[in-house]
Amino acid sequence: xxxxxxxxxxxxxxxxxxxxxxxxxxxxxxxxxxxxxxxxxxxxxxxxxxxxxxxxxxxxxxxxxxxxxxxxxxxxxxxxxxxxxxxxxxxxxxxxxxxxxxxxxxxxxxxxxxxxxxxxxxxxxxxxxxxxxxxxxxxxxxxxxxxxxxxxxxxxxxxxxxxxxxxxxxxxxxxxxxxxxxxxxxxxxxxxxxxxxxxxxxxxxxxxxxxxxxxxxxxxxxxxxxxxxxxxxxxxxxxx
Ligand SMILES: C[S@@+](CC[C@H](N)C(=O)[O-])C[C@H]1O[C@@H](n2cnc3c(N)ncnc32)[C@H](O)[C@@H]1O
Numbered sequence: 001x002x003x004x005x006x007x008x009x010x011x012x013x014x015x016x017x018x019x020x021x022x023x024x025x026x027x028x029x030x031x032x033x034x035x036x037x038x039x040x041x042x043x044x045x046x047x048x049x050x051x052x053x054x055x056x057x058x059x060x061x062x063x064x065x066x067x068x069x070x071x072x073x074x075x076x077x078x079x080x081x082x083x084x085x086x087x088x089x090x091x092x093x094x095x096x097x098x099x100x101x102x103x104x105x106x107x108x109x110x111x112x113x114x115x116x117x118x119x120x121x122x123x124x125x126x127x128x129x130x131x132x133x134x135x136x137x138x139x140x141x142x143x144x145x146x147x148x149x150x151x152x153x154x155x156x157x158x159x160x161x162x163x164x165x166x167x168x169x170x171x172x173x174x175x176x177x178x179x180x181x182x183x184x185x186x187x188x189x190x191x192x193x194x195x196x197x198x199x200x201x202x203x204x205x206x207x208x209x210x211x212x213x214x215x216x217x218x219x220x221x222x223x224x225x226x227x228x229x230x231x232x233x234x235x236x237x238x239x240x
Contacts, residue, residue, distance in 0.1 A: 032099025073101030178220025
C-alpha cells in the first residue's frame with residue numbers, strides 16, 4: 001500500500017492557512033485499508049496549485065457542490081446517490097474517513113463524487129475557480145469551544161469570504177452545528193461578508209428533508225445538544 005499517511009497534507013502549508021483540524025490518527029479498519037489500496041487513484045485528486053477543470057473531472061456541466069470535513073462520509077455518499085444530476089467534491093484530511101468514503105463510492109457505483117485529502121482552506125484558494133461552485137456543505141465543523149482556539153474555527157469571516165468568492169451568484173453555504181456558541185458566531189461572522197445573505201429571521205433555517213443524520217450529529221444528540229441549521233446565499237447576478 002502506498003504510504004498515504006506520509007503523503008500529507010501539511011507540507012505545503014506555509015503556516016498562513018487556518019488550521020481548523022487536528023489530524024486524527026488511529027488504526028484503519030480492513031475495509032478502509034482495502035478501499036484506500038484499491039480505489040484511491042480512481043476517486044482521489046491530489047492537491048496541486050492548478051485550478052481544477054470540473055467539466056473534465058466529472059465529464060459533464062452539472063452543478064458542483066463541495067462538502068468540507070465529511071468525516072466518515074456516509075451522508076456524503078447518500079446525498080450524492082440521491083442527486084445524480086449534481087456533482088460532489090468531498091474535502092477531508094482524515095485518512096480513515098477517506099477510506100470509508102472510497103468504499104461507499106465503489107459499492108454504490110457513484111460517478112458524481114470525488115475526494116481531495118488536504119486542508120480545505122488551501123484547496124479552495126489554489127484549486128477552485130472563482131464563481132464556479134453551486135453550494136458548500138459543512139456539517140458539524142469542529143467547534144473549537146475555548147476562546148484561545150476560536151482562531152481555528154473554519155467558519156470565520158476570512159474563510160467565509162473565500163467561500164463566497166468561489167460561489168456562483170445565488171449559490172449557497174449550508175452548515176449545521178450542535179454547538180450553540182459556534183452557531184451564533186457563524187451568524188455574526190457571515191454578517192461581515194457583504195455578499196452573503198441570511199434570509200432566516202432568527203438566523204436559523206428549517207432542516208431539509210434530504211440531509212441524512214451524520215456521525216457527529218448523533219454524538220451531539222446523545223448529549224442533548226440542539227441542532228442549528230444555517231443557510232447563507234450569495235447575492236448578486238452573474239457578470240457573465
Ligand atoms: C467534527 S468532524 C464532523 C464530520 C462529519 N461532517 C460529521 O458530521 O460526522 C469535522 C471534520 O472536519 C474535518 N476538517 C476540519 N477542518 C478541515 C479542513 N480545513 N480541511 C479538511 N477537513 C477538515 C476534520 O478532519 C473532521 O473529520
